[in-house]
Amino acid sequence: MSASIGTLTDHWIDGARATGGNGSIEVVNPADGSVLAEVPRGGAAEIDAAVLAARQAFVSWSRVPVADRAAMVLRIREGIKARHEELARSITAEMGSPITFARSVQIGMPMATSKGVAALAEDFAWSEEIGNSLVVREPVGVVGAITPWNYPLHQVVAKVAPALVAGCTVVLKPSEIAPLTAGALAEIAADAGLPAGVFNVVHGTGPEAGEALAAHPGVDMVSFTGSVGAGRRVQEVAAGTIKRVALELGGKSANIVLDDADLTKAVKVGLGNCFINGGQTCTAWTRLLVPASLHDSVVEQLVAAAAKYTVGDPTDESVRIGPMSSAMQQERVEGYIARGVEEGAELAVGGPGMPDGLADGAYVRPTIFAGVRPDMTIAQEEIFGPVLSVLPYSDVDEAVSIANNTIYGLAGAVFAGSQERGIEVARRMRTGQVDVNGGAFNPLAPFGGYKQSGTGRELGRYGLEEFLEVKSIQL
Known part of the structure; x- marks a missing residue:
């Protein structure tokens, strides 16, 4: 073109x-x-x-x-x-x-x-x-x-x-x-x-x-x-x-999955909202917060779901993740992936280097880190690429504390067994907009951030x- x-x-x-x-x-x-x-x-x-x-x-x-x-x-x-x-x-x-x-x-x-x-x-x-x-x-x-x-x-x-x-x-x-x-x-x-x-x-x-x-x-x-x-x-x-x-x-939005949530839906919608536009979205849910007891099960589901995200030529109708916007952005995302590995996060999917079958272009491997601590760089800084951090929590109070513990407050999500419980947690999140159980984007609702x-x-x-x-x- x-x-x-x-x-x-x-x-x-x-x-x-x-x-x-x-x-x-x-x-x-x-x-x-x-x-x-x-x-x-x-x-x-x-x-x-x-x-x-x-x-x-x-x-x-x-x-x-x-x-x-x-x-x-x-x-x-x-x-x-x-x-x-x-x-x-x-x-x-x-x-x-x-x-x-x-x-x-x-x-x-x-x-x-x-x-x-x-x-x-x-x-x-x-x-x-x-x-x-x-x-x-x-x-x-x-x-x-x-x-x-x-x-x-x-x-x-x-x-x-x-x-x-x-x-x-x-x-x-x-x-x-x-x-x-x-x-x-x-x-x-x-x-x-x-x-x-x-x-x-x-x-x-x-x-x-x-x-x-x-x-x-x-x-x-x-x-x-x-x-x-x-x-x-x-x-x-x-x-x-x-x-x-x-x-x-910017944003570093948290997706809080409660213990009574529909995990299948939370994983599918949550990963989609992290990888949207190749992760180059300010509202992307780049932190997935899950009960510690469900961490391994959720990561297993995420790995299976991530396999469906084809990477390649963005003009191909079947491709779901194209290149990063520029070589500079590719380098930035690669740097964060390397930092996550260096700081001890568990690499569940992806990692450094070009995706398989691609030799040229500003591509990165869609990446999921498990066992991420709230103080890690990948849990604090906006990466702006297809990189998800999974953070375990002990109870709802800790989940809310982790969600609010960044300089950002743009978006977020809650998945809960009931809408009422989801709204209760959403009200505690210091962020400009929160989706409950995958609530749809509303172009007439106010859009903006805290902090x-x-x-x-x-x-x-x-x-x-x-x-x-x-x-x-x-x-």
């Missing part, structure tokens, strides 16, 4: 293609190392131009009726739907997500979230009366959006769709590892009739384009998704102009509110 997939590889500023920057950045297919495309390496000058365009467009876009803004988001959604297969294949090529997952989730989620936020517009409390005050909600202004590579379209739409409905304009800095679908979205938005300057895309690296965007005095809010370290830097840079910052960062997993919320009404200011008018 090459740049001929039809995605824009220039910047998109004020409704038109734009070049400029300090050279270019290669977009590499992690499955075989081939170069798909190049995007310009934008910096402060390109960010300046995009922010100026967004500020000028904000004056008129913020005054467009809410119903019309919501209708625009739905037209953009239809454009995504029309290019569904092309976009899925682009994501598979640029970051290695298996094609079946790319079609169903990588494209399905942004379609669901955009439809959901557009539907909220009509009944949303844009104004209310409190005593003699009229309280109104107004767009925050120009939004700087900085997004990661693991869900390159969904993470963009999760910010852009509510921002547009709110009446904001946007300057996007997508990940330089997987930037192609952001360019496609710019084309789709223009074809849908979105006015020039309302949505702009500047390619580049975090230290150059990302920091320039976060620091820019013309940006009213920064919405960032990525690592804790990068999020911390965004917050520091944005503090210079006291702008609003929303951060969706160093971030600030603010995305999706649904809560996500829309992130892009609004509140004004009191006394009458």
